[in-house]
Amino acid sequence: MNYSVVDILKIILCFILPPLAVFLDRGCDCTFFLNVILTILCIIPGVIHALIVICS
Template identity: 55%
Template sequence: MALTCSDICKFILAVVLPPLGVLAERGCTIDLLINVGLTLLGWIPGIIHAFYIILKY
């Protein structure tokens, strides 16, 4: 799977604020709500979930 320039930008967004990376990839879906919850519980789980979403889709 090749990464594009937009994927790299999404990874940067995911490190700065994980829900932004998910929002850029999937839009306003349940994945965004899950990521917001994980980010509120801890920064690292939010980043891991954001990376997973970006790599999956």
């Protein structure tokens, strides 16, 4: 799979601010709100969810 520079920056952003990475990829939908909830509960599930969203 070929990734552009923007995709690589979003993957890096997944580790820093997962909800922002999901927002930049999908916009303001239920995926974004789910990631916010997962990030509030614990950062690790938010990061994993953001990586799944960005890489799919």
